Amino acid sequence: MIDFMTIKDSVSVPDAAEYYGIDTRHDMCRCIFHEDRHPSMKLFPKNYYCFGCGAHGDVIDLVQAIFNEKPVDAAKRINADFGLGLDTGQPPDRDKIKRIRQQQLERKQFREWDAAAFRTVNEYHRLLEDWEKAYAPKSPDMPPDPLFLESLNNKDHVDYLLDILTYGTDDEKRDLREEVSRIEQRLQEYHAGDAHMAS
Ligand SMILES: [Zn+2]
Structure with missing residues (x-):
């Protein structure tokens, strides 16, 4: 069983957005919940909020919406993609986490x-x-x-x-x-x- 709290503490909303291909600038992006021509969604470390339609949530809500899947599947996805190792009882995959951080830095x-x-x-x-x-x-x-x-x-x-x-x-x-x-x-x-x- 994957602990949602640990996921939310381990992966920030902007990091997940970047990783899953959402174009962000200065922690703003185009909202994925409404037709958004100019970025009106603000990404905070723990939450997102859309100034256009009011959509808001945490990192699991975001990934769930991107892939149109259940929260538990979004949590599993984040766990696997960010090498958190929460489902295996293994310690987190440090190399993988480092690699992801490096990629994020390069994108930024x-x-x-x-x-x-x-x-x-x-x-x-x-x-x-x-x-x-x-x-x-x-x-x-x-x-x-x-x-x-x-x-x-x-x-x-x-x-x-x-x-x-x-x-x-x-x-x-x-x-x-x-x-x-x-x-x-x-x-x-x-x-x-x-x-x-x-x-
Ligand atoms: Zn919106």
């Missing part, structure tokens, strides 16, 4: 990178749009401004990067790591130049 770090990457590329995209207008040559015989050229050369591609960061899969986003850090560097250079000129 990826989400943070993902949010920062979008901000970076979005900022660069806005700058390119500004440069295209502000530095357009006034006459055909004027040499074009480097910022204008940079905009012409990069805008379509940066558009495409933004698309992936908005609609792409996690793997597609991961492939952009190097490019995003190059853009980050470019922005730093640009802002450093700005500061230099202003002083």
Whole structure:
């Protein structure tokens, strides 16, 4: 017999949500109990609460709802997936718990990178749009401004990067790591130049 209290004490609501594939940011996610277009469910360590429909419960309620199963099956599932060892009388599987924690950390770090990457590329995209207008040559015989050229050369591609960061899969986003850090560097250079000129 699996002790529900021990399950609730061992696995937090945000950890279970992440593990079972619910997209969470800053402990908010889209509610699984109503049509939720923007995240309105808050995940606390021991509970969840939806500001849209009022749904609330603990980690077992959540997993039960995700898989549409009985509480006892949800408890068994958590016990097995998180290596708690409650049904076998064996001590918890430390390696498995460590591995799960590591995966969770990696997912969390990826989400943070993902949010920062979008901000970076979005900022660069806005700058390119500004440069295209502000530095357009006034006459055909004027040499074009480097910022204008940079905009012409990069805008379509940066558009495409933004698309992936908005609609792409996690793997597609991961492939952009190097490019995003190059853009980050470019922005730093640009802002450093700005500061230099202003002083
Ligand atoms: Zn809801």
